[in-house]
Amino acid sequence: MVVVSSDSGSPLWSCSVWDLHGGASLLSYRGSPSSARGLTVLRDGFVLSAQPGKNFISAWELHRKEPLQQKIMCPSVVTCLTASHDGFFLAAGVSESVYLWEVCSGKLLSVLSRHYQEVTCVAFTDDSSHVVTGGKDNMALVWSLSSVVQVDAGSAPDPRHVLARHSLPIADLHCGMMGAQARVATASLDQTVKVWELSSGELLLSVLFDTEILSVTFDPCEYFLFCGGSDGNIFQVSLCTQNTSRDKSFQSDVEGNQLFRGHNDHVTCLSVSLDGTLLLSGSHDETVRVWDVQSKQCVRCIQHKGHVTNAFIMTAPANMFIPDSRPITALPRFSRQLTSEGAEPGEVCVRPTVQSQEEEETYLEKCDRLNLLMNAVTDRLLFTDGDSKVRVTELEEEVKTLKKVNKDLFDFSSQLLTKHSHT
Structure with a gap:
């Protein structure tokens, strides 16, 4: 696992890659700084970055430090950027619109223009079936790719759901797992975080904080x-409480709620490791921190030269x-323009990349893998050193017993075979 980060104060490089566990710098990509939520990695092997106040997206091959000559030009300033998990689609917030491209062909599939103010964040579901956009108009919109990826450029697609319960601009959003059945979290300057059901658009939970x-x-x-606050605190909200109220206020040390203290300025980025044990945070205090989720302790601090974007x-x-x-x-x-060349009216032509031939994990397989990871972590946290030694001794004795049973079965089978051969 690696950390990819960028800041606003490095004039010579756009982003860096760090070792998650050791903190060593592994790679740096030269170029202008990346804007907030303007950095993504394509599964095909490219790093894409939107520069602050610029109307283009720069690209690097993963193993190269110099940017490619080609730039993805947009009609206005790129405000946010992301790629789908399968690497098939690229979405960028361009002023008040969202541009959606097919990566393998470079074709502009759709321009989503239902926000009334600047788009601040965009995210795909893990199965790439939906894209969720948030903006300064206080709204988050859920789009089904099957409805927006269309050849007919004359009709404007409609969002599947309009999530309009915030009273101030949306600063960030995150899509959970399980594809179209996922939950979506939206964070706002109105000091609330709301959790929604993607399939129905229903509001499941609203948590009020004392900071943006x-x-x-x-x-x-x-x-x-x-949840990362403007005061530098990171709030951990338990989603497994018995409280059935949909609206609640955050209270530390109540119902499993906890605080991570260490940053002294806006916490602008959050990410959790696949096994759920480590939390990564980026802040305007020019640091990226790695936290142990169980103990709430900062285990590593990576210094940057400007606000972490x-x-x-x-x-x-x-x-x-x-x-x-x-x-x-x-x-x-x-x-840069919607086209329908080579396609009949009403048809959608999506050409998958080479990776589409690989077998994807089903949802049940993903759940099983995550369950195994979490169980392994839980076991490691629950057992002390003494208990672990006792457990190891018990397992060694069990192995010895199994070996003896296996030997007895082998001897018995050999005797039967010998007996039959003599008769």
């Missing part, structure tokens, strides 16, 4: 909600640290 909330994320099993944990792609490796497919030239 600038970042939000779930842990992988969605036991907790982590992006910080997230990801699994390092196989070719990230191989100098001679190249992306499986080249980055195409991205279109």
Whole structure:
């Protein structure tokens, strides 16, 4: 696992890659700084970055430090950027609109123009079936890709749901797992974080804080909600309480709620490791911190040269640290206009990349894998050193017993075979 981060004060590089557990710097990509929520990694092998106040997106191959000559030009300033988990789609907030491209062809599939003010954040569900956008108009919109990826440029697609319960701009949003059945968390300057059911658009939970909330994320099993405040605190909200009230105020040390203290300025980025044990945070205090979720202690602090604009944990792609490796497919030239060339009216032409031939995990397989990870972590946290030694001794005795049973079965089978051969 690696950390990808960027800040506003580095004139020579756009982002860096760090070792999550050791904190060592592994890679740096040269270029202008990345804007807030303007950094993403394509599964095909590219790093994409939107620069503050610029109307284009820069691209790097994973193993190269110099930016490519090609830039993705947009009609206005790029305010946020993200790629789908399967690497098929790229979405960018461009002023009040969201531009959606097909990565393998560079075709502009749709322009979503239902926000009334600047788009601040955009995120895909883990199965890439939906995209959620948030803006300064206090709204979050849920879009079904099957309805917005259309050839007919004359009709404007409508969002599946309009989440309009915030009273001030939305600063961040996060989509949980389970695809179309996921839960979505939205953080707002109105000092609330709201949790929604994506399939119905229903509001499930609203938590009021005593400060503006600038970042939000779930842990992988969605036991907790982590919220970054403008006062530097990180709030951990338990989602497994018995309280059935939909509206509540955050109270520390009540119902499993906890605080992470260490930053002294806005917490703008949050990310949780796949096993749920580590929390990553980025702040305007020019640090990225790694926290142990169980103890609430900061285990590592990575110093930056300016306000941290992006910080997230990801699994390092196989070719990230191989100098001679190249992306499986080249980055195409991205279109700036909606076109329907080569397609019949009413048809959608989506050309999958090479990775689409790989078998994807089903939801049940993902759940099983996450359950195994969480159980392993829980066991490690529950057992003290003494208990672990006792457990190891018991397991060793059990192995010896099983070996003896196996030997007895082998001897008995050998005797039967010998007896039959003599007869």
